[in-house]
Amino acid sequence: MPTRTGEDKGTSARTADNAGASAGQAARASAHRRHAHSSPLDASPDPVRVSRVSVVLGSAVVLDDVSLTVSPGESVALLGSNGSGKSTLVRTVLGLVPAASGTVQLMGADVSRRSRVPWDRVGYVPQRVTTSAGVPATALEVVGSGLLGPRHPWRDRGRRARQRAMDALEVVGLADRARDPVHVLSGGQAQRVLIARALVRDPDLLVLDEPLAGIDRASRESLASTLAALHQGGLTLVTVLHETGELTDIIGRRVLLSDGRVVPGSDPQERP
């Protein structure tokens, strides 16, 4: 992680303010989101429905008969020790890892039928990857890359795409760093850029894999306020964590995994 400079720390303090100030913006974004995505046929399906899923990787059973339902507007933490299967579970939810048995529905669609899933309603912040020094992409470009995709490739080019990327950077308090290359940002700032990238399509569900890992306390607190504002605005959250830490106040439900299974009794809403 890059050494934090005095300037970084100043930015972080401003960012914390920005994150607090973004609550109204997040609420407005959410109202827009609900309006944009609702239709008479939209029965608000559960964002996540995992039913009796097992996953085998190599010769190992990594998930064993796991069920998990996340309702609209919930904030669920997936907890458990190293290797318990948390990342595999979210990757399975997102269709990145195939289930050997059981079913996975994302926003009401069978995730194994990828073209049916409304991907623009789902944001994903993977476990942190370090960008190698010298990557020339700016924060704005990284966030804007969240708009690329096979669907409607013509729709969000040019000025409108830039504006959407800027709006997402503003939500995470980094509009003033938009033109900085990502490799000069601190670890916490880089993490916020990845969150902005996941938010740029204005999703209903945000899946985060250890968003607080490896970043300092000020950045963790700032990230927590950003996520709290978004959650208050109606965003459903599924967050992989080792400890709830700064996110404790926005976690509505904890699900504990151990050896690829949900620990019996750990999830009050467990159902097959």
Ligand SMILES: Nc1ncnc2c1ncn2[C@@H]1O[C@H](COP(=O)(O)OP(=O)(O)OP(=O)(O)O)[C@@H](O)[C@H]1O
């Ligand atoms: N591609 C793979 N092939 C074989 N085994 C794998 C593969 N990916 C993950 N595993 C194994 O699956 C188990 C669960 O891994 P996973 O990354 O889901 O755990 P985790 O709970 O997210 O761990 P951590 O807290 O360390 O990130 C581990 O034992 C891991 O070694």
